[in-house]
Amino acid sequence: MTNNGTLERPTGPSNATLDNSAADFGLLVLRVVFGGLLAAHGAQKLFGWFNGPGWSANAAGFDSMGYNPGKLFGTLAGLSEFTGGLLLVLGLLTPLASAIVLGTMINAVNATWGGGLLSGKGYEMPLLFATVGAVVAFTGPGKFSLDHGRPWQRQGVVWGVAAILIAVIAAVVTLILKWTI
Numbered sequence: 001m002t003n004n005g006t007l008e009r010p011t012g013p014s015n016a017t018l019d020n021s022a023a024d025f026g027l028l029v030l031r032v033v034f035g036g037l038l039a040a041h042g043a044q045k046l047f048g049w050f051n052g053p054g055w056s057a058n059a060a061g062f063d064s065m066g067y068n069p070g071k072l073f074g075t076l077a078g079l080s081e082f083t084g085g086l087l088l089v090l091g092l093l094t095p096l097a098s099a100i101v102l103g104t105m106i107n108a109v110n111a112t113w114g115g116g117l118l119s120g121k122g123y124e125m126p127l128l129f130a131t132v133g134a135v136v137a138f139t140g141p142g143k144f145s146l147d148h149g150r151p152w153q154r155q156g157v158v159w160g161v162a163a164i165l166i167a168v169i170a171a172v173v174t175l176i177l178k179w180t181i
Helices: 013-047 054-064 070-090 094-115 124-139 157-180
Strands: none
Touching (some): 013 070, 013 124, 054 070, 070 157, 094 124, 094 157, 124 157
8 A cells, every 4th residue: 555545556577477367368368259250250251151141142242342253352251251260269370360350351341331330331340350450460369379489479569560561452452453353
């Protein structure tokens, strides 16, 4: 307790270890839930699992959104969601997984832009998903991941910025192809 009667938070190695463990558990929950849902969404598009449209209907949907050929763009979107989600669940190649998610969601924001924000038909969900992808790019996957302690483990500002740049470049290339094909 301090002189003015307020409680003082203990400091030291034991408290830091508890804080780090809580952050690692939080990142695990975030990665597993978010990555699992994103992978399931990709599986709906690709395989029709979880009451999804399946590949043919997904391709037709992408054609109707102006992503022609729909078979190509629909497959890329489904594979990106499925692969990026699974990589996040595992905490494997996390900056790449984050870049995949973010690049895909930039295109999803573009596709839903006309619906506005918070309309139920707009871009709020892709924006939320993109944000999660960007946050994990900076924080890394945490201790409970396949990346942890491996020579390829990468996280921090430089890797977060690199993941965002890769995502933006991939998204812009995809949009250019959409508008020119």
